[in-house]
Amino acid sequence: MKNLKFTFLFFVVCSLFLLASCSPKEELKSSNNSKQDSISVFLQEMKNDTLAFETRLQSADKALQWIHSTKDSLDTKEILLYKIYLFGNLMHYDSAINTSKELLQKEIKKNDSASISQSYYQLAYYYDREQQKDSAYYYYNLIKNEFLTYNDSITNGRILNEIAGIERVYGDYNASEFSGLSALNYLGDKDSLSSANVYTNWAISSKLQGQVTDALLFYKKAIDLASSKEQKLIIANNIAITYRDIGDYTTSIKILDSLLKDTITIFRTRARVIDNLAYVKWLAKTNENVLPELEKAMEMRLKENDLWGLIASYAHLSTYYENINSKTALSYASKMYDVAIRQNSTPDQLEALQKLIALDNPIKAKEYYRRYLRLNDSLQNAKQIAKNQFAKIKYDSDKNREENSQLKISTANKELEIQKGKTTNVLLFTSGSTIFITLLIFIYYKRKKYQIEKRVEVYKTEERISKKIHDEIANNMVNIMNKVQYTENPKEVLLDDLEKVYLLTRDISHQNNSIETGAHFEPFLKSMLTSFNSNTTTVILKDIQKVGMDLIAKEKQIELYRILQELMVNMRKHSEATLVAITFKVDKNQLHINYSDNGKGLDLKELKFKNGLKNVETRIKSIPGTITFESSLNNGFKVFISFKK
Known part of the structure; x- marks a missing residue:
């Protein structure tokens, strides 16, 4: 659904609104005709949509240089807006972000709240395109809080939909569902396109959680609400892929075949349907000659420089060649990995690494496996950190809004507060005493x-x-x-x-x-952990010497020792793991310990009743700290521990 994201449509609307005064047919009005003649050429070239984007950018820079060199009082907002627009079309998202920040500083000095909100949107949009979802989330949340004060229900709904999409990407499905529901409450029946996007986001979330029936229901609701033919085509393609993933190739082929016979005006969408149809046909019958269609879709995407589409093409071609020509399959897997890195797509990098591990020689496969473990751990940590950041952003924004409301009330009732000062002091004293006693x-x-x-x-x-x-x-x-x-x-x-x-x-x-504490704690802990090395199990400790174990309080050292010991005993008894990795890291006086093994895993629903791990949660709470378990049957076991040193 990357091509369907509302952010693009909404940005176009915002741009048209912001740039209404910037039409190429208009001339910059100025009382000074000589200045108008000097800069008008640059501005006209900047607005001329028949010129290349690079040429227009050069003209915009020349206009800014002219204004700075002459110390002219001409407002540069129009030029900066055009630069942002041109950078976006060139996919130079980092430059668009920097220019948006420059414009934002100017709007803050003017205290222009409407323009500030528009700059927030531009930053959110381009951070989203740059795959910096946490930063995008921050600015979307600022916009949401701003528009809540305007009672603009459609804009509120659209922004909440964007927030829901980012929460879904980071695996915070409950928060995503709630944001989507809030979006629908604002949208009502006023914007069917955005409402369709809400249901599409729910469908993707359901599919990622294995709830395929719900996913199909949400997709069908989305396609009923879709307001354009292109939007319906993309949702129908997603429905076909869902049927493919559950093994119903007949239904999937039927849908994709009907889409291909339809008129698809967008080049990238047509390439996507051709690629998906060929791949599903091959899955249904592996002797089917679909190679020409797979290569055709790849060539279309190369011509269009559709990097996201190329990731899918390389993945399908690598799978196609696995049992035909392993060297070619390896080549396409390597290309998929390179493009996934360029696009900063961690899930696609992980999928590509799985292919490389299976296809390359044992020495390289071992290195790919190490990368896979590091990247997967990094992804899980990033998701957890993002969830924490999202929660903090929500808390801070709600707190600021509440504080602003309290400030207005305080200002309006200042005289009344003075008159009631004595009463207030008594109430404060009583409240303080009550709180103090309650705290004790x-x-x-x-x-x-x-x-x-x-x-x-x-x-x-x-x-x-x-x-x-x-x-x-x-x-x-x-x-x-x-x-x-x-x-x-x-x-x-x-x-x-x-x-x-x-x-x-x-x-x-x-x-x-008894446990050695203080300066002897680190070697004592290392000795215990490495004692679990055996002929069948390898234990790896990373960066334990960098976190300053001797600086941890004695009682925390004891609890940490027992927690890790419990995990290792559990591993030896139940996991059948051949590799255990324990990583230590300090971030702002917070100690993070990540445990990971490649054992048979367990069902998290049974975690509190088996394997002796129920004591671990009690111990970590006593420090106090947090612990998170991640596992599924036959898919290893991971534990994330965090507490303040």
């Missing part, structure tokens, strides 16, 4: 709860040790005694059995021994 009660309650939880932990630890001694050591000792008494096993067999009992007692001792 809360602290006492938290301490008592913590003490109870610690006693429960001690009891559970003792119970677990007792069970281990009974189930593991005692039973083994009985077996050894029986062998000694009733069999004639060689001494070597008995010694092996005794060694196993010794190793069991050592493990129990290590799991429950």
